[in-house]
Amino acid sequence: MQIFPRELNLLPMVLAGVGTVAGVGLILVVWIYFSPRNLQVGYSPEQPVPYSHRLHAGELGLDCRYCHANVEESAEAMIPPTQTCMGCHNVVRTESARLAPIRESWETGEAMEWVRVHQLPDHTYFNHSTHLYGALASEGPNGEEVRVAIGCESCHGRIDQMEVVGVDQPIAMQWCLECHRDPSEHLRPVEEITTMGWEPSDEWLEHTDEHVAAVLPPTHCSGCHR
């Protein structure tokens, strides 16, 4: 007695094929679509005030540290308080409708609620000053020091061209490790950290090995997960 139709002979092949495709597909989907490259890059939330980095940092040429003061000396890059805004805006564009929330904050003392753009997980210890303070690479005959650091744009992208700030790079462990394993492309003189679109000179590139030796970023677990 025939208990199965003849076509069922194909079933093992079909199952093997489907199983392989599904397994590989699942890995690819997780790898590609669940990655920070896909989920984080391009996140640019709407802020309570449409502050334009393109205008302030780009056209007007404000240094990043005018607002994000002491970033090279502290672990966190601070978000400027209302007072920093009002330093200019109590004389510039004092009647602008778009600045109304800032003036309200100034009068009431309630802090502005900016929306955080770059958010690292709690198990990762990131320190801005470590990346920006400048490691001593060499000392010249006259005592001039060469200090190397990472520029703002390496991680945050061309802020001076962003109307609304968004995530530019995938803030994933692999991305961090790529630079920690070989930081040579991202090192620049400490004087240039806030420069946007900085290009290394040939002379600078000749000393790449010294620069890397001065920095030696950690690649062990406890470098970032303490």
Add this chain to the structure above:
Amino acid sequence: MASAAPIHELGERSLLPPGTTFNDVTEAVCRLTEEKAPRGWWVLFLPSVALLGLMLSCIVYLLSMGIGVWGNNTPAYWAWDITNFVWWIGIGHAGTLISAILFLFRQNWRTSINRFAEAMTVFAVLCAAIFPALHTGRPWFDYYLAPLPNQMGIWPNFKSPLMWDVFAVNTYLTISVIFWYVGLIPDLATLRDRSKTLLRKRIYGALALGWRGSHRHWQHYERAYLIFAAISTPLVLSVHSIVSFDFATSVMPGWHTTIFPPYFVAGAVFSGFALVLTLMLIVRSVFKMHSLVTIKHMDLMNKFMLGTGIMVGYAYAMEFFIAWYSGNPYESWVFFHNRLGFGYLDQEGNWGPLWWSYWAMVSCNVIAPQLFWFKKVRTSVPAMFVITIFINIGMWFERFVIIVTSLYRDFLPGSWGSFHATWIDILLYMGTFGLFFTLFLLFIRWVPMIAIAEVKATLPHAHPHHAGDDHAEDHPAALGTVDAPAPAE
């Protein structure tokens, strides 16, 4: 049908009673899956399911609270969890040894117990895997153990023996399942052909993968079986060797020992045979399998336990010899204070507080199996039942001794501590028995628990030279009375 005089020069005889026919074997095995379950089965099954529920509740509780609910803590970071893992993995080894190594050595008596032991291997490995999976602390990240592409830019640490362990255990599970299933195919086809209902026919038919028992099927099947036996054979040695590397590659006195791989393998086979026999005795009496699993089979298994028990005893003695002969005070401290108890006393003149676990291990593993020197003990069902239980307990204590007594009093008295099991340690371990027995009882109820085709092949009339067989007249050459005709091809 009466069997003629056995032909001695053709190899080992069947251990089954003379006169056993092919049909007797088929009936004896298949009826277990076709009739109503005996009362004994329900008596065992319901508590097993209850224990399985207990295990699941413990896991849920552990996941919600974190692994702090276990007793592991400074300085004993490994305790019951790793003990249970090594114990369960070791249990599986008898199955692989019986099915693979004894197959390659043509030990035909294995056919009555191999299916059973292989199933036990698979279920024991499943129970074992629970413990390290939970011990990672965040089991939902256990997929990190697989070398998958990821956004972290790192691979698992291939230099770590714990990683080798993951691969060893997974390989072991995969090969054991495939080997078990390949062996099952002809027997599943037998069940299919005996099925009365269409549903049953369909289920067993699907599982039998279209087996028709043609010569070509048998030729492929036997070739595949031989290949899997050859693949499984090194696993008997490699899996527990790699488990022993978890300890041996560290620099802890008490763990850092070159004797560990063979010592662990011998211990694994020892404990595996003990549990196979414990279960076999229960199943045999519940299902009345006395004609298929005879006292001669058990005698042989008891000899295996005696042999491996002596190897394990030798390893224990050698560890102490090296601890003394090396003159290494740290090694001596672990063995003579932490384990033996009275060999070294602490500053206040006290014994090592866990000395009793060492002595429990020695009594169960070294002293108890010595009774198997006596044939009376080897062939007495109550005696061997008690001794196998002792061996199971002793082998658990062996892993506890290795793990906890190496850790609890190290070389800085300020960091001394001890280990106290919590109730969740105990209940979770008990719960894994629920998983094991639930799977096991389902297996003996729905799957032929003795390899029908293989047992038949060991019967005298399976042999082409068997005289007195009804078919002998059809094969005059088999009687040796005429010259064999040249093969057709």
